Amino acid sequence: MPSTSTAVGRPPTPGPAVRQPRAVRQPRSPMAAPRSFLWSRRIFLTLLAVFVLLPVYVMISSSLKPLEDVSGKFSWIPSGLTVRPYVDIWDTVPLADYFMNSLIVAGAATVCSVTIAVFAAYAVSRYPFRGKRVFTVTVLSTQMFPGILFLLPLFLIYVNIGNATGIALFGSRGGLILTYLTFSLPFSIWMLIGYFDGVPRDLDEAAKVDGCGPLGALFRVIVPAALPGIVAVAVYAFMTAWGEVLFASVMTNETTRTLAVGLQGYSTQNDVYWNQIMAASLVVSLPVVAGFLLLQRYLVAGLMAGAVK
Amino acid sequence: MTTTTAALSAGERTARKDDPGAAPRKRRPGRLRRVGLPYLLLLPALLLELLVHLVPMVIGIVVSFKELTQFYIRDWGTAPWAGLDNFSLAVDFDAPVGKALLSSFLTTCLFTVLSVGLCWLLGAAAAIFMQETFRGRGILRTLFLVPYALPVYAAVITWAFMFQRDNGLVNHVLHDQLGLSDSAPFWLIGDNSFIALLVVSVWKGWPFAFLTLMAGLQNIPKDIYEAAALDGAGVWQQVRRITLPALRPVNQVLVLVLFLWTFNDFNTPFVLFGKAAPEAADLISLHIYQSSFQTWNFGTGSAMSVLLLLFLLVVTGVYLWFTSRGRKATDA
Numbered sequence: 001m002p003s004t005s006t007a008v009g010r011p012p013t014p015g016p017a018v019r020q021p022r023a024v025r026q027p028r029s030p031m032a033a034p035r036s037f038l039w040s041r042r043i044f045l046t047l048l049a050v051f052v053l054l055p056v057y058v059m060i061s062s063s064l065k066p067l068e069d070v071s072g073k074f075s076w077i078p079s080g081l082t083v084r085p086y087v088d089i090w091d092t093v094p095l096a097d098y099f100m101n102s103l104i105v106a107g108a109a110t111v112c113s114v115t116i117a118v119f120a121a122y123a124v125s126r127y128p129f130r131g132k133r134v135f136t137v138t139v140l141s142t143q144m145f146p147g148i149l150f151l152l153p154l155f156l157i158y159v160n161i162g163n164a165t166g167i168a169l170f171g172s173r174g175g176l177i178l179t180y181l182t183f184s185l186p187f188s189i190w191m192l193i194g195y196f197d198g199v200p201r202d203l204d205e206a207a208k209v210d211g212c213g214p215l216g217a218l219f220r221v222i223v224p225a226a227l228p229g230i231v232a233v234a235v236y237a238f239m240t241a242w243g244e245v246l247f248a249s250v251m252t253n254e255t256t257r258t259l260a261v262g263l264q265g266y267s268t269q270n271d272v273y274w275n276q277i278m279a280a281s282l283v284v285s286l287p288v289v290a291g292f293l294l295l296q297r298y299l300v301a302g303l304m305a306g307a308v309k
Numbered sequence: 310m311t312t313t314t315a316a317l318s319a320g321e322r323t324a325r326k327d328d329p330g331a332a333p334r335k336r337r338p339g340r341l342r343r344v345g346l347p348y349l350l351l352l353p354a355l356l357l358e359l360l361v362h363l364v365p366m367v368i369g370i371v372v373s374f375k376e377l378t379q380f381y382i383r384d385w386g387t388a389p390w391a392g393l394d395n396f397s398l399a400v401d402f403d404a405p406v407g408k409a410l411l412s413s414f415l416t417t418c419l420f421t422v423l424s425v426g427l428c429w430l431l432g433a434a435a436a437i438f439m440q441e442t443f444r445g446r447g448i449l450r451t452l453f454l455v456p457y458a459l460p461v462y463a464a465v466i467t468w469a470f471m472f473q474r475d476n477g478l479v480n481h482v483l484h485d486q487l488g489l490s491d492s493a494p495f496w497l498i499g500d501n502s503f504i505a506l507l508v509v510s511v512w513k514g515w516p517f518a519f520l521t522l523m524a525g526l527q528n529i530p531k532d533i534y535e536a537a538a539l540d541g542a543g544v545w546q547q548v549r550r551i552t553l554p555a556l557r558p559v560n561q562v563l564v565l566v567l568f569l570w571t572f573n574d575f576n577t578p579f580v581l582f583g584k585a586a587p588e589a590a591d592l593i594s595l596h597i598y599q600s601s602f603q604t605w606n607f608g609t610g611s612a613m614s615v616l617l618l619l620f621l622l623v624v625t626g627v628y629l630w631f632t633s634r635g636r637k638a639t640d641a
Contacts, residue, residue, distance in 0.1 A: 037544045041438040045449060048435060051512065052453055055467040058478055062470065070470075074481035116353045123350035135351065142362040144621065146573040148594045149614040152607050153365035153372065182361035185354060214346055243460035245576040246594075250602065260462050264580075274470050281463035292458035293451060 063279035070274035085279035089266075092276055097255075098262030099284070105173050105258055106241035109180035113188055113237040114230060116181070121192035122218050126204070136193075139186045147246050154179065155250060171253040179247050184237035191236070195229030196222055232298035235291050242288050259284045373611035388608075395612035406600070410613060412588070413596040417572060420503070420592060424510045425567045431511065432518025433556070437548055440526050450523075457516040465580040468509045472496035472581075497582060502590040510577055514570070518563060525559030526552065561632045568628075569621065593617060 062070050063085055065078040089095050124132060158170035169175035203225065204217040212220060223230065248260040263284065266277045292299065372388075373395055381388035401407040435453065439446055456464060471478040473496075480493040496505045529552065537547050575594035578586050584603075586595050597617070601610025 034544060041443075044434060045438055048431065049449065049452060052456060054478070055464060055471065055512070056455060058471055059463075059467045071476060073485070074476055074478045116357065119350040120354040123347035127347035127350075129344075129347040135355075138363075139354070139358060142358065144569045144625065145362075145366070146594055146614065146617055146621070147575060148573070148597045149369055149618055150362065150365045151598070152601055152611055152614070153368035154361065156368060156372070156607075157360075157365060178357070179361055182357045185357060189354065239458070239460075243462065243576075245462055245579055246598070249579070260460070263462055263466060264583075274473075274476070277466055278470065281466055285459050285463045288460055289455065289458045292454070296451065296454060296458075 059278045059282055062275055063282050065275050067273065067275055070278075085273070085275040086283070088273070089276045089280045089283065092273060093262060093265035095259075095262065095280060095283075098257055098259045101173065101252075101256055101262075102242060102259040102284070105176050105180065106238050108173075108177045109184065109241040110234050110237040112177070113181040113184045114234050117185055117188035117192050117233060118218070118223065118230065120185075120189045121196050122222065124189070125193050125196035126201070126222075136190075140190060143186050151246060151250060154247075158251070170251060171256060173256050176247065176251055176256070176258070179251070180241040180244060181237070183244070184240040188233045188237055191233050192226070192229060195226040195233075198229075199225045228295075228298040232295055235288075235295050235299050239288050239292065369611050370615055372607055373615045375608050377607040377611070378605055391608055395608045396616070398609055399612045399616060406609070409591075409600075410593075410596065413591045413593050416503070416589065416591055417593040420507060420510070420590075421568060421571045423507055424514060424571045425564060427507075427511045428515040428518045428567055428571075429560075429564065431515040432520075432522050435515075435519050436522035436526055437552055439523070440552075453519055454516050456513050457520075461513070461576040462580045464513060465509055465577055468505075468512070469497065469581050472505050498587050500589045502582065502587040506578055506581060506590040506592075509581060510571065510574065513577065514567065518567060521559060521563045522556060525556050529555045565625065565628060569625070572621065 061076075061078055064081045064083065066080055066082050066084065069075060069079055123129070124136060155170065158175050162168050162170055167174075169178065199222050204212075204221045207217045207221045208214075243260065245260045248258045252258060252261060263277070263280055266273050266280065374391060374393070375388045376391040376394070377388040398404070398406055399410055402411050439450065470476075474480060474493055477496070479496060483489045484493045494501055496502065533551055534547055537551060542550065573594055574592060575598065578590055578592045578595045579598075582590065584599070586592065586599075593613075597610055597613045600613065601607055
């Protein structure tokens, strides 16, 4: 993390506020907290942690149980541990195919979304132009519309584009990529504007004096300086695409089905393999949860900047 | 072309004036290219927003005035006009379609109010309790983000398992271990499904409130607390007199965002109940989805979506007007 990305005269930038939270924060005053406060805190946070972790415990413990255990009454402690569900999940449904589809769709959507958002955020952050406010407000307001509003028309558009040009968007990975990358675009642009604003202008002005073009300044100065922010935006875009259910359930077919829809395959069979469902849920969650927790400080900073602004 | 360029560069100059951070730039050839550059950079984003957000919205509005059934899917432009028929069908609360829509709408309203309220309460309490450092605070914060990080379907499927009548955790605890009910109740069908949906929604949604409020708390200067402590204010008083009022601007945005997300939520009920949600938990997005893709009647579905959008716009407008007016009044 280069120290250069400290904000200059622009208070609401996401970076510095959270990058060093622990160093800045000190106990308010040790004698200010009475016992009632400490006990309330202990009880409340314990109960909350139990509530938060209960499903995580169920997911992990059930995924290691034999089928008899999850079909009968729930038990806190498994009667025996087995990794069998983790082997079986790949055969019960074509999970590997779904996994691959999700990976391709989410990966491509992320790369495209971040690239496009970098250009757009660069324009908004560094150039004065007409319609800037209209652009940012319009883009952001699309976030508030219900997804169901876009679903029917987008379905029609993709079907009709397919009929007119032969480009199969409906049911293909391409259509899903296009949809997902646009879904994450508004928030990505919004977050990146915050990160780019945090990079001092003197840096790219200096680069331009040294002979860099506008794109040179962007890629040699701003992008490296705002890299943590860009990574955070990428994680956000990936999470959005990886977790989307509504469009995935309408716009995919047998061969392009993603995890969001495919995971339901375990429960529509005659038997419900709950241990396998839990194992599969855990497996498909790992990439995003790991990515999120590793990069949480950057992502959290960006999310908060978007919400607080 | 030249006039636009001139106008743009004039705009550029005035804009630059109130931006002290920008150093004066050298004049170079290729002025037109430089003025057009921001638009060029925005072009991909603009095109995609048009294709995936704005054009579909316009088409959605057009379709809501058409009688669009599966016969016209291939060429939706030729579907006959229906005037306001779709709308009158949707809001005719005596007929089955309108009645179902109204009941779904009211369910969604109640659900949203409860869910947003609980999410805010949990988030605010956790953020305030975790304002000071203590041992384990960092780990706890990471744990609290897990519901936010998990993919919706994985988390909600786990909850669906927990809510199973015969082999779920919830009935095991409530019925077998605590003996609170005579017989093990169903959670995913019937009236209880509303509670199940609410629990899952709060579990999934509160971390966002927590995050946002934590950020808001960091902006409160520490010396205010010190001054208050010197004046003899206890912790609870500090929370009530300093922390909560200082969070007002954050709350304004947070509550709106939570409201819109919760009201539009499709994923949670869809994964929790499958395609047919029980009546007690029939949220509006899922309701519209069902009435469009199961009856293949896109005209009515679009009319319902448009009504939903209008409702959200009005609520958002009124909300912003009220909250910003209230803020101005307190500032003055």
